[in-house]
Amino acid sequence: MEQCNWFQLNAWFQRCAVLAVVLFGVMCAHPAQALPLFARQTGMACLACHTNYPELTHFGRMFKLQGYQLDDGKDLEVTTDDGKQLLSLPAIPNLALFIMSGYVSLGKALPDSNIPGAKSFKDGIQFPQQVSLLYGGKIAPHFGAFAQLTYDSLAGTFGIDNTDFRFADTVILPNKTKLTYGVSINNNPTIEDPWNTTPAFGFPYVPPEINVPYAGLQINAGLAYQVAGPVFYALWNEQLYAAFGFYKAAEVGSPGNPITGAAAPYDSASGSVPAGLNPYWRLAYEYDFDRYAFEVGTYGARFKIYPGAGNALSGLTNNYTDVAGDFQFQFIGEKNTATWKGTYVKENQSLDASYALGGSNATDWLSYLSTDFTYWYNRKYGATVGYLSTKGSTDPLMYPSAPTLCAANSCTGIAAGTPGAFPVGVTNSANSNPTTNAWVTELNYMAWLNVKFVLQYTHYTKFNGGTTNYDGVGRNARDNDTTYLLMWFAL
């Protein structure tokens, strides 16, 4: 038998003391606290799916692609006597409410639309900017939905927003790998995609609604909510994702037919109507290692659009071919979360219809680059730096150099030379070029997982092709800068 000396006993004593402290700590530990917020269907915290809304984690991506199915088992179920299941519905409807209110200040006030030389307010409050009613989650086994109805305070109307109905299933292949497949019927190209590099849920997530608009690509929300279609997809081993689908014009908010007085298929009374079936495709690869998730991919679409607005919906179309590349690098640590992502889209425009109508060049192009880096500490304090760049071909017909003309009591439909008309500029381009570059910085504070405050500053280094006097009436790119304070609640 071995002997112990004092030093060894002392070491034993120390270890026992440590163990005693540990045991005391265990016994005195507070009882487990409730989760700060349960997502209603899964019983999970928001952080399971999001780094910060709407950016998804790996789990959030899988949850989405698998049809929003996962739940905590609290379903209403109806089963026949022979065991056949007829209904499996979440016991509590998965409803949520988004309320966003914002304050926006422009770099410089806009010209007054009625009084020559006068100015508009420099800033504006939107209270609310947007109120959305959402349903998200399981409808039945293999069927799920994310559907959003939104009240837009500027339009003063409720309208359909991002909506995505899904069927999804997962099987094991003979080589023991996992294959998820499904179909998403949706109303916004790229909404079916689970990464936040594609336009539907891409950066900037909530831009200010009070702003000065500039040229945008068709796939970059150009046709959002005006089309609908199925996108078929497959995800192999949580890594390789492929999707292919078609979009057709969807009649949302279109007026009744003048002949029947009721809803009817589109005719020339409507403008910019997509023709036939417009294909969309997506290919992406994600690799997860340690706390990192890296994604690289490509996506694109081809849209044929009738100009309409008094022209028959037949014959020539404007044809847009969008091809994009994207990447996302995500790190999710215990306290630190960081994401760097980006996308570049090139849109080739064959504008047969507009050219024939004398409204544009025969061909044009636009490109869009977006990249941003976001850091969150403790999922509470966040900061983002992003860069947005839109470039394109020069087209005097598409991007007129002559300033927009306004007259008393009206800023629309006033032809050049009308008595009393005066130039306001702002949206035109002195050199007929759409190039617009901007830096976007954000400070975020997530007081609670469902209460977020965002301070965003957008600085334009170039707007509609110029840095100074871009509109020919003295407005500079930086005059369109926006300072935006957003308050966002999710209930």
Added chain:
Amino acid sequence: MKTKTQPMTILATLASAAMALVAASTAMAQEAAAPPVTPAAAEAAENLAYTKCQLCHGPQGHSISPIYPALAGQKAWYILEQLQAFKAQTRGDPYARGMMWGIASNMSDTQMAALADYFSKQTPFASEPAPIFGPSAADIAQGKSIYSEGISATGVAPCSACHQADAKGSDQFPRLAGQHALYLIKQLRAFHSGSREQIVMNGIVGPLKDDDMKAVSLYLESVR
């Protein structure tokens, strides 16, 4: 003349004491639950695995994202014990709180036992590819040393004393072989910080430094 006690002897004694403590607590836990798994319950569990658990853990317990633990081949008693702890909200590490508390909240004892049985019967990691960004040979060697021999200088007991030399676990200790390193290191840190309460592990990991936890986790991930 002073007789020097071998550090390994002390560590082995500590480990034996830990084993006894865990064996006692495990026996109590097993006694408290584990209803028999009927064929109908087994079929329902497989269905659950394919429709729900698979989202993170894979339908057959092979999780792809290293955030989530692989369950294939894990000991049934251990899976059951963890599911019970999630449901009772007594396992408090962050991912348990954020994810499994909700998922397990409505699971019945029968479902939990059948799921535990199902995943324990899946083949573990026979053909899993090694991570592209794998550990260095030095990490593996350091981890292996800690696992097999402990750290005598700081009184860390060898993990193998409980979890077996091959890390495949036993009736009282969970399987660790092939587990994702990220998951293991998160658990070691949770034991270390006390956010995951387990009397024996809370004490054993006390002297472990973060580098030690990382090394032993990387080593265990490499064990097939």
